[in-house]
Amino acid sequence: MNISTSVRALLGRGALVMLGASAAQAQDAQSPSGGAQVEQLEEIIVTGTFIRNAAPTGTNVVPLTRDEVIATGATNANEVLATIPQVSSNFNQVRAVQTSQFGINNLAPNLRNLGAAGGATTLVLMDGHRITNAGVLSTSPDPDVIPPGVLERVEIVPDGGSSLYGSDAVGGVINFITRKSVEGFEIAGHYGTGDNYYTTDLNLTAGTSWDSGSGYLSYVYAENDDIFGRDRDFVRQTAPNTGHCGAGTVFVGTTAYPMPGLVAGPLADCDSTDDATMVPSQTRHSVFGGLTQQLGDAITLDVRAFYTKRESEGQSDPENAGSGGAGQTVVICSPAVGAVNCRNFGGVVFPGYTPVAGDVGVQRVAFNYGGLVDTRQLNDLEEFQITPTLTADIGGDWQLRVLGSYGESTTDIWQQQINATPQLLAIATGALNPYNVQATNPAALNGVFQNFVGHGVQELINARAIVDGSLFDLPGGSVRLAAGAEYIKESLSDVVFGYFTPGTEGSAVPVDADRNVKSGFAELVIPIVGDPNAFTGVKSLTLSASARYDDYSDFGDTTNPKFGLTYQPLDWITLRGNKGKSFNAPSLADTNAPDTRSFTLPAVASLNPNVPLTDPAQQLVVLVGGNSELGPQEADTWSLGIDIDAPFLEGLSFSATYYNIQLTNQIALPPLTQQIYSPAYAQYAIMNPTLDQVQARLGSVPYLGPPLASLYTATYGPYALLDFRRQNLGEVKQDGIDFNVKYNFDIGSGRYYVGVAGTHTLSRDVASIRGAQFIDVLDSPGGSDLAYVVSIGGQVGNFTASAAWNHSDGYGLTPALVTPRFGSQTSVDSFDTLDLFFKYDLWGEGLTKDLSFTLNVENALDEDPPFYGAGDGGLSGYTNGSTLGRLFLLGVRKQF
Structure with a gap:
């Protein structure tokens, strides 16, 4: 051989x-x-x-x-x-x-x-x-x-x-x-x-x-x-309709009001995978x-x-609320609620607020930009x-x-x-109508589409x-x-x-x-x-x-x-x-990683029910991206x-x-859920951090959000500082x-x-x-x-x-x-x-x-x-x- x-x-x-x-x-x-x-x-x-x-x-x-x-x-x-x-x-x-x-x-x-x-x-x-x-x-x-x-x-x-x-x-x-x-x-x-x-x-x-x-x-x-x-x-949508399909949905509490009729009723099934490749x-x-x-x-x-x-x-698919989709959910308030109170709900006042039966001036509005946004990737x-x-x-x-x-x-x-920030601004000025996005002047969307x-x-x-x-x-x-x-x-x-x-x-x-x-x-x-x-x-x-x-x-x-x-x-x-x-x-x-950065997110009480929020507007400071210590x-x-x-x-x-x-x-x-507050992940979370602790952990990482000092008041500061980088x-x-x-x-x-x-x-x-x-x-x-x-x-x-x-x-x-x-x-x-x-x-x-x-x-x-x-x-x-x-x-x- x-x-x-x-x-x-x-x-x-x-x-x-x-x-x-x-x-x-x-x-x-x-x-x-x-x-x-x-x-x-x-x-x-x-x-x-x-x-x-x-x-x-x-x-x-x-x-x-x-x-x-x-x-x-x-x-x-x-x-x-x-x-x-x-x-x-x-x-x-x-x-x-x-x-x-x-x-x-x-x-x-x-x-x-x-x-x-x-x-x-x-x-x-x-x-x-x-x-x-x-x-x-x-x-x-x-x-x-x-x-x-x-x-x-x-x-x-x-x-x-x-x-x-x-x-x-x-x-x-x-x-x-x-x-x-x-x-x-x-x-x-x-x-x-x-x-x-x-x-x-x-x-x-x-x-x-x-x-x-x-x-x-x-x-x-x-x-x-x-x-x-x-x-x-x-290929089909397995999650229930979240309200983004069709013309969208107004929610007051758990009650849904499909648009454009705004009559309370169950949401019809839809499929937001149809137009995704x-x-x-x-x-x-x-x-x-x-x-x-x-x-x-x-x-x-x-x-x-x-x-x-x-x-x-x-x-x-423009009706998809994730994976690059254009489905959006915003909290809007009537002018009577006022901008300060509305911010406590994480929302913005809309001049054209349309009340529905049973609301108290606060709604969640789900909609999509179908036909307006470029869906190519x-x-x-x-x-x-x-x-x-x-x-x-x-x-x-x-x-x-x-x-x-x-x-x-x-x-x-x-x-x-x-881009969520100009989107809220366009709603606050009335330029963007969340009840009828299709009727919005395209010029008003220049800053919304990123x-x-x-x-x-x-x-x-x-x-x-x-x-x-x-x-x-x-x-x-x-x-x-x-x-x-x-x-x-x-x-x-x-x-x-x-x-x-x-x-x-x-x-x-x-x-x-x-x-x-x-x-x-x-x-x-x-x-x-x-x-x-x-x-x-x-x-x-x-x-x-x-x-x-x-x-x-x-x-x-x-x-x-x-x-x-x-x-x-x-x-x-x-x-x-x-x-x-x-x-x-x-x-x-x-x-x-080029996306290494830090930013703020609204804190959610359910993340750690044993530590109630001091104020509904409390924030999480989150660090993401590359980790040089890997x-x-x-x-x-x-x-x-x-x-x-x-x-x-x-x-x-x-x-x-x-x-x-x-x-x-x-x-x-690390899981960005309740799990991150367990003892096993304690090294990746600082609860109620001081300003010095936040600044020390972020170092020279770019920060996107309101000034860090503004997160602190006489009674509370950020709810937690989370390190969500690869570990x-x-x-x-x-x-x-x-x-x-x-x-x-x-x-x-x-x-x-x-x-x-x-x-x-x-x-x-x-x-x-x-x-x-x-x-x-x-x-x-x-x-x-x-x-x-x-x-x-x-x-x-x-x-x-x-x-x-x-x-x-x-x-x-x-x-x-x-x-x-x-x-x-x-x-x-x-x-x-x-x-x-x-x-x-x-x-x-x-x-x-x-x-x-x-x-x-x-x-x-x-x-x-x-x-x-x-x-x-x-x-x-x-x-x-x-x-x-x-x-x-x-x-x-x-x-x-």
Whole structure:
């Protein structure tokens, strides 16, 4: 067995059986001329180790081959991951930029569902290089900058990886590996259509090779339509009408008077999700280039570079009172009540006050700006990166690899919001009529509508040097070492501002931050038993140890070790295990957010009923945004696994891995509710603070509100000072089992496969703050404890077909969810989708040579995700997955 075959076999032990032809089919397939395809012998670096031509010791690797990538029909890199159950953010999910979440513009994948309020717990790489972060108010890498057409394979290591890679590799590592070379010209494209939806993409790639190297260039254009809530019946409003629908509602106490009639009566049901986008429209242009050049007998230069530009446009529903919607509620008083008394109710006097039966001169008026406000939500990303790698043979079997990277991203976001202060002023002067907003003179709304804008630029500079080779020989084989050093510099320049009136800039909060990381690492692999000294019951035994030291310029240093063991008692059984520590650093947006500020909010007595308000007008002083005192999230991880290649049935294999993760110092937001006054959160709240205490805590943070001194009178001051910035709060303990069974077999002239692969979370316990009691959150909305894909397919001649059944398990709700509209809900159903793939290769000559047609049918049975009465993820009515609906995707591919 040659080196290439050996490493591929090691990878294959953890491979998922996905849509399309398997790796084994690809290797054994016959070309049209009848000759077997020839494998090229080349050195391979597998994700999870820096030792060449070896699988990572004690660790499972889940690969996707190029054939499997093509079979997904993916138009972006995130969609490639949609068939991998361990990628909880992608499996049975719609991956779309949620423009309603201001400042969130990236789709960073998430292994093990370990995402937190800050940082990233999954490391995303391209050819072993970190990808430049992007965003405003947040920062994370987006693999969609990599066109799927240039992918050679994808490798996922669902184990802690900080001992080699540093920050973020807590849940694991996802490495997108691009093609080494392209010969000739390739054209590929798709057109997809579904209910009120379309998507299309075009990929053009050209490449050539010469005696000492090769190069290629690839261009991708992709676009998709938007999907509104009204386009999918599973998207619906679950909360009762809050009065913002239609013409609005006047409330006196709990009695509702729908407008315009102002006759007391029940509120009709409405749906404020109809005009909000579930999937925004999007266009993307990407250019990707690759160059490989021999600089001598012992030196090779590889360069990869990309540029991408993405524009997304979503819509908010004007009747929605949240998530960027234009629904508003104001307290208005009659002139008889007077301005001073009205302020005690948090309201404003309206000259055109219209009394209704039973009121005493004070009303709550709910209305919306439908037809007046711009409901668009724009999110644009522009990014480039260049990643050279220099490889040199330096004597014996030792090799030096020097990796460099420079990248920059620019993110621009825009949406129109309502500015409460000029809104109240316009009502007080009579310019804005809350009973009939549509009749308001548009000029009166110039200051009410705020164009909220964000602009962010992020930069990455990365240099790494690795040397690896054999130290000495043992009876079981050569002891190999990889060691190196790395330097990372990240910078962020963000600004968030608003235009309150045309031509006038409102508050602008610029932030410029950077940090550098200096690191050293080493990995040692020791073959105790190998082919030369194998004996009965021990065919091989390999140990590994790795460790990495990272010194951050902002929060200090951290050291993370890892140990691994792989043991083969028989040729067909492999046992493996590993134990280590991992971490992820708080992002620059966590520590230096451009929205860092403080402001006042009306205090509510129910926040702490044991401490009554001195006066109804008392305020809370709230501090939000970045926290320069954040530390890293830290994790202890270990796993045990078994791989079996059945000797009694060729082509049958089984793999199972138990994993255990304990994450501490989880970055999260303290709850801005009654909970924040509990003893556990005492350090984040100061009750009845003095003026000196408020000024000391706020420091130089921008303050938006009335003068602090004016909050104090002879009898009372602010009710509380709350620190609502991100903090290192809680802990997460999670364990589970990954599994994979596959069977490849021949019948007649066809090759077939069947398999099942998935992950089962055994427990997930969360402590909201260090030292608090752990709570079982395994059966919670949005998180299934069992996800798997069952796949079957085959190839006969030039026809390939496959089917995949994707399952996310349902769960009970304890206690039951009780809502006024839907009554009691005791469980959430499972979500099952069926995906089909068909491919036909024309093995002809001329125009039909190397021409193929594909058809993907996603969610072929048009299944809806299960209903959840409390809503989920910004849109309402569903959970445990999402879907575009049934989608037909036609594809064509031609090589010249």
